[in-house]
Amino acid sequence: MLTSIIGYPRVGKLRELKFVTEKYFRSEITVDELQQTAKEIRKTQWNILKDSGLDFIPSNDFSLYDNVLDTASLFNIIPSRYKELDLSEIDTYFAMARGYQGKSGDVKALAMKKWFNTNYHYMVPEIEDETEIRLAGTKPFDEFKEASLLGIKTKPVVIGVFTLLKLLRYTGSKSAEDFSEEIIKAYSNLIAEFGKLGIEWLQFDEPYLVYDLTKEDITLFERLYKNILGSKGKVKILLQTYFGDVRDVYNQLNALDFDGVGLDFVEGKKTLDLVKANGFPKDKLLFAGVVNGKNIWRNNYKKTLLILSELKEKEINPVINTSCSLLHVPYTLKNETKLSTECTRHFSFAQEKLGELAELKKLVELDKFEYEEPFIANTRLFEHRENCYDADVQKRVSEIQESDFIRHPLFEEREKIQKEEFKLPQFPTTTIGSFPQTADIKANRTAYRKGEITEEEYIEFNRKKIAECIAMQEEIGLDVLVHGEFERNDMVEYFGEKLKGYLFSEKAWVQSYGTRCVKPPIIWGDVSRTKAMTVSWSVYAQSLTEKTMKGMLTGPVTILNWSFPREDISLKESTYQIALAIRDEVLDLQANGIKIIQIDEAALREKLPLRKSDWYNEYLDWAIPAFRLVHSGVKAKTQIHTHMCYSEFTDIISAIDNMDADVITFEASRSDLQILDSLKENNFKTQVGPGVYDIHSPRIPSVEEIQTALNKMLEKINTEKLWINPDCGLKTRGETETTASLKNMVAAAKILRNESN
Ligand code: GLN
Ligand code: ZN
Numbered sequence: 089m090l091t092s093i094i095g096y097p098r099v100g101k102l103r104e105l106k107f108v109t110e111k112y113f114r115s116e117i118t119v120d121e122l123q124q125t126a127k128e129i130r131k132t133q134w135n136i137l138k139d140s141g142l143d144f145i146p147s148n149d150f151s152l153y154d155n156v157l158d159t160a161s162l163f164n165i166i167p168s169r170y171k172e173l174d175l176s177e178i179d180t181y182f183a184m185a186r187g188y189q190g191k192s193g194d195v196k197a198l199a200m201k202k203w204f205n206t207n208y209h210y211m212v213p214e215i216e217d218e219t220e221i222r223l224a225g226t227k228p229f230d231e232f233k234e235a236s237l238l239g240i241k242t243k244p245v246v247i248g249v250f251t252l253l254k255l256l257r258y259t260g261s262k263s264a265e266d267f268s269e270e271i272i273k274a275y276s277n278l279i280a281e282f283g284k285l286g287i288e289w290l291q292f293d294e295p296y297l298v299y300d301l302t303k304e305d306i307t308l309f310e311r312l313y314k315n316i317l318g319s320k321g322k323v324k325i326l327l328q329t330y331f332g333d334v335r336d337v338y339n340q341l342n343a344l345d346f347d348g349v350g351l352d353f354v355e356g357k358k359t360l361d362l363v364k365a366n367g368f369p370k371d372k373l374l375f376a377g378v379v380n381g382k383n384i385w386r387n388n389y390k391k392t393l394l395i396l397s398e399l400k401e402k403e404i405n406p407v408i409n410t411s412c413s414l415l416h417v418p419y420t421l422k423n424e425t426k427l428s429t430e431c432t433r434h435f436s437f438a439q440e441k442l443g444e445l446a447e448l449k450k451l452v453e454l455d456k457f458e459y460e461e462p463f464i465a466n467t468r469l470f471e472h473r474e475n476c477y478d479a480d481v482q483k484r485v486s487e488i489q490e491s492d493f494i495r496h497p498l499f500e501e502r503e504k505i506q507k508e509e510f511k512l513p514q515f516p517t518t519t520i521g522s523f524p525q526t527a528d529i530k531a532n533r534t535a536y537r538k539g540e541i542t543e544e545e546y547i548e549f550n551r552k553k554i555a556e557c558i559a560m561q562e563e564i565g566l567d568v569l570v571h572g573e574f575e576r577n578d579m580v581e582y583f584g585e586k587l588k589g590y591l592f593s594e595k596a597w598v599q600s601y602g603t604r605c606v607k608p609p610i611i612w613g614d615v616s617r618t619k620a621m622t623v624s625w626s627v628y629a630q631s632l633t634e635k636t637m638k639g640m641l642t643g644p645v646t647i648l649n650w651s652f653p654r655e656d657i658s659l660k661e662s663t664y665q666i667a668l669a670i671r672d673e674v675l676d677l678q679a680n681g682i683k684i685i686q687i688d689e690a691a692l693r694e695k696l697p698l699r700k701s702d703w704y705n706e707y708l709d710w711a712i713p714a715f716r717l718v719h720s721g722v723k724a725k726t727q728i729h730t731h732m733c734y735s736e737f738t739d740i741i742s743a744i745d746n747m748d749a750d751v752i753t754f755e756a757s758r759s760d761l762q763i764l765d766s767l768k769e770n771n772f773k774t775q776v777g778p779g780v781y782d783i784h785s786p787r788i789p790s791v792e793e794i795q796t797a798l799n800k801m802l803e804k805i806n807t808e809k810l811w812i813n814p815d816c817g818l819k820t821r822g823e824t825e826t827t828a829s830l831k832n833m834v835a836a837a838k839i840l841r842n843e844s845n
Contacts, residue, residue: 095149095413160213217260298332476613779815
């Protein structure tokens with residue numbers, strides 16, 4: 089059997105690409121220096137792949153910023169506003185990625201969107217009616233040649249024509265169909281050029297095929313490939329899918345003239361059944377994605393070898409593959425010096441996954457692998473894990489009753505009680521939690537972390553900041569205050585570090601978008617709270633003001649979604665464990681006099697299954713109850729807020745209302761406020777604070793502008809339900825613009841109150 093991977097992380101072992109690219113952005117280095125580092129990264133990686141014994145080594149999986157943007161550029165899909173800047177090729181590319189402000193003009197970046205169900209974000213390319221799709225670039229060829237010069241023959245990877253057409257944003261009147269002739273020609277040319285270079289295999293990534301597909305989608309897919317494959321000549325084409333199964337097109341895609349088909353056996357729940365029920369064509373190579381490309385746990389050889397042997401029984405000789413690109417896991421465990429080997433032996437980052445592929449390849453070729461050392465060692469890993477199980481936590485989860493998910497009294501009654509309790513003005517004003525994280529605040533945290541200052545000094549400094557922050561909010565005239573979150577560097581990491589059951593890496597970075605990487609914490613075992621995590625800060629803050637102080641927590645679904653989850657228990661079970669821990673904190677805050685508690689669910693949408701048909705039974709049916717579990721124990725007069733970082737919830741609006749929070753704030757300033765219509769249509773009961781200005785930009789919104797937004801909101805939202813707030817936390821903003829913006833926001837609220845009286 090042979091081995092393959094779909095793609096490799098590209099920022100470099102220690103994020104070299106990030107640093108050098110940012111230097112280029114700051115004009116500290118030249119294009120040549122940037123390209124030189126990129127070249128070295130590619131060289132190092134190809135050599136690692138080659139040395140691991142991998143049979144299919146990818147190229148063109150590298151990107152200076154984003155591979156969707158690379159593909160759009162390759163085919164000349166560049167909006168005219170960027171072309172008009174008349175910049176060099178690379179600067180046009182970066183202008184699309186990050187926006188451009190300078191001598192040549194002023195344009196915003198393209199929109200960014202989550203890549204399927206991952207935390208990677210791609211640039212959404214735009215296509216205009218005038219766009220002429222054609223093969224316009226040379227990147228895939230250049231990288232193939234570059235590897236050839238190193239003596240490495242690669243399998244170039246390009247985003248497939250169907251997925252590309254589906255992901256494009258059509259800004260004119262033309263649709264995907266209208267561009268199909270042109271794009272067929274462009275892809276055919278691409279294959280022809282590769283043919284001239286003598287490549288053997290070319291991989292087209294078509295993850296879009298794992299969505300629910302319409303008849304029209306399938307027809308389009310078939311038509312595109314019938315045409316493109318007609319001119320493939322000697323080049324072998326691998327159709328690669330991932331992030332799920334291809335139940336809607338399995339037979340159709342096997343009927344096409346592909347030489348290889350890549351299927352995901354990890355996230356594709358139906359993949360194995362599909363293959364067993366329908367068979368697999370003898371003249372094609374099956375690339376079986378059996379090593380998880382998205383999570384950091386060691387592969388379970390027993391399970392994997394079982395899948396491979398089932399395929400063998402069907403007389404299929406698969407290529408052992410990862411389930412998706414390794415882009416979604418950190419580079420290597422070798423960078424981790426602080427985790428014990430008891431932990432690390434259970435993990436497998438990108439580089440270690442190469443080792444797993446090699447081991448699996450060896451094992452599968454043996455008649456009896458059961459007595460082989462790698463197999464025995466691997467099996468043992470799944471028998472026991474140190475400090476992972478906590479009987480008390482498991483008992484508590486098993487004892488959860490249906491009634492624990494229901495808060496009493498009902499919303500309507502609470503709404504009345506809380507009106508009495510808080511006596512807030514009409515259109516109450518508040519913020520989302522964090523205030524600007526200035527350099528001194530970050531320095532204080534770092535100094536404490538490094539042991540350079542004592543705990544007392546650390547607390548003293550933060551208390552001073554809290555006091556200043558409260559004085560400022562009072563002066564601005566906000567109604568419900570926050571303490572500012574100066575003790576937090578990240579809304580998930582902060583809680584993860586305090587919860588039992590979590591592990592932290594040092595350098596396990598994963599690309600989130602462009603030059604930005606995140607370092608998700610790892611859920612190692614059963615999660616519980618050992619002591620209060622936020623109470624002292626909130627209580628201190630409340631002691632400084634007559635106004636109501638909001639307690640500030642992160643919700644269980646968001647904590648889970650931004651961590652590497654366990655694979656030995658379900659996501660639901662892990663989330664319930666976290667929910668119980670946060671529930672304890674909620675009750676603790678209440679017991680200590682905190683009357684409003686905000687539980688952020690910034691990432692609730694993140695793990696929504698790709699197929700709509702799975703949304704409820706596989707996700708929302710436990711994610712929403714998990715949130716309710718957190719707050720169902722509070723008194724009627726305690727007000728529960730939640731916050732979400734996006735307004736895309738028209739399609740799950742009833743689920744959001746079912747979280748049964750008293751107030752929800754969300755991003756709305758950048759969307760066209762269409763969410764308002766659906767709030768109205770659905771009789772949304774929860775009070776709402778659609779963000780009135782965009783905190784992602786340093787711009788200060790004028791009073792009039794905020795008034796306009798508010799008036800629009802009031803056309804759809806009952807006056808008794810509207811809150812006024814920015815659209816997200818303020819931690820990335822500067823202090824001056826923050827104060828000015830909030831002042832304008834409060835002024836707009838006051839005008840509105842006067843008008844409606
Ligand atoms: N309370 C958090 C903050 O204000 C929420 C952040 C978020 O939604 N991403 O920073
Ligand atoms: Zn937010």
